[in-house]
Amino acid sequence: MKLFFAPLQGYTDHIYRSIHNEVVGGIDEYFSPFVRCDGGAVRNKDLRDIAPENNCGVNFVPQVIAAGVEELAPLLAVVEQAGYGRIDLNLGCPFPLQTARGRGAAALANPDKVEQMMQELKRHDTLKTSIKMRTGFTSTDEGLTTIVILNNFDLQHITIHPRLGVQQYKGQPDLEAFARLKEASHHPIVYNGDITSTDGIDRIASLFPDLDAIMIGRGLLARPTLAREWREGCERSEGERLATSLEMHRRLYEYACRTLQGDQQVLARMQAFWEYQKPLVDKKVYKRLMKTTSLRNYEEAVRSLE
Numbered sequence: 001m002k003l004f005f006a007p008l009q010g011y012t013d014h015i016y017r018s019i020h021n022e023v024v025g026g027i028d029e030y031f032s033p034f035v036r037c038d039g040g041a042v043r044n045k046d047l048r049d050i051a052p053e054n055n056c057g058v059n060f061v062p063q064v065i066a067a068g069v070e071e072l073a074p075l076l077a078v079v080e081q082a083g084y085g086r087i088d089l090n091l092g093c094p095f096p097l098q099t100a101r102g103r104g105a106a107a108l109a110n111p112d113k114v115e116q117m118m119q120e121l122k123r124h125d126t127l128k129t130s131i132k133m134r135t136g137f138t139s140t141d142e143g144l145t146t147i148v149i150l151n152n153f154d155l156q157h158i159t160i161h162p163r164l165g166v167q168q169y170k171g172q173p174d175l176e177a178f179a180r181l182k183e184a185s186h187h188p189i190v191y192n193g194d195i196t197s198t199d200g201i202d203r204i205a206s207l208f209p210d211l212d213a214i215m216i217g218r219g220l221l222a223r224p225t226l227a228r229e230w231r232e233g234c235e236r237s238e239g240e241r242l243a244t245s246l247e248m249h250r251r252l253y254e255y256a257c258r259t260l261q262g263d264q265q266v267l268a269r270m271q272a273f274w275e276y277q278k279p280l281v282d283k284k285v286y287k288r289l290m291k292t293t294s295l296r297n298y299e300e301a302v303r304s305l306e
């Protein structure tokens with residue numbers, strides 16, 4: 001079973017992906033957080049994130065989000081110009097800032113837009129396409145309609161996160177809806193959602209033995225060694241996991257201090273690194289890491305973990 005690292009805006013930027021790949025690995029493909037247009041132009045920050053020179057040695061797929069062909073076309077152009085042969089289209093983001101513009105999961109309620117975007121992707125036949133979607137925006141019927149449209153196009157795979165867009169992250173993943181969409185699709189399917197342990201990987205792999213891959217997001221942020229542990233068939237101790245996180249931290253902190261401006265920016269980036277790792281860190285130290293406003297204080301808190 002292949003394992004993919006899910007895209008997580010604000011967390012899995014190119015430096016995180018590179019460091020994870022170097023220090024831990026165990027991942028077959030990383031996906032970039034979505035690249036998007038603002039005011040008609042592709043954001044510079046996103047361009048830097050997918051630039052080939054910032055992604056050396058990492059097997060990663062650039063992801064884009066768009067409300068329709070007008071927004072999609074410039075995104076396809078930059079991905080092609082950067083020399084990539086792969087692209088992932090986001091039809092799953094549930095955040096109101098995106099869905100209010102018709103992007104992400106909201107596109108699932110608009111089959112004409114999906115069809116038009118797929119036709120545009122087909123015209124760019126150097127780009128092998130995959131889709132990342134929810135089971136629908138407001139109902140599973142929307143997801144099924146989308147799957148039927150997607151059956152008419154060549155795709156690498158479809159990743160399905162089995163929640164509706166309007167649920168955001170509430171409730172449990174709907175495995176029944178996942179199975180229905182998977183049944184209806186002619187494409188290889190990737191499961192994504194709420195996997196936090198090696199048992200969780202085994203459970204999904206045994207429920208759906210013909211999956212193309214399993215994609216994990218927050219579970220890997222919380223335990224960066226999760227995929228590696230599953231591959232090796234050997235759970236690591238809390239101490240070993242913390243040691244790995246500290247090594248990732250050392251490299252990320254060095255990069256953040258070198259490239260970001262001002263303590264606040266550096267602290268914000270590092271706090272995002274620790275945010276999902278709360279269970280791994282002593283309670284008091286965690287509070288200090290998240291609350292501090294000075295780098296000196298922050299460094300002292302990290303040292304107390306070593």
Ligand SMILES: Cc1cc2nc3c(=O)[nH]c(=O)nc-3n(C[C@H](O)[C@H](O)[C@H](O)COP(=O)(O)O)c2cc1C
Binds near residue numbers: 006161
């Ligand atoms: C903070 C945050 C940022 C995310 N950013 C993206 C994104 O840029 N592109 C995307 O396709 N999904 C994004 N997602 C969704 C995740 O990729 C994933 O589908 C979701 O978290 C469910 O998987 P998990 O339970 O393994 O985390 C984001 C999720 C979170 C919580």
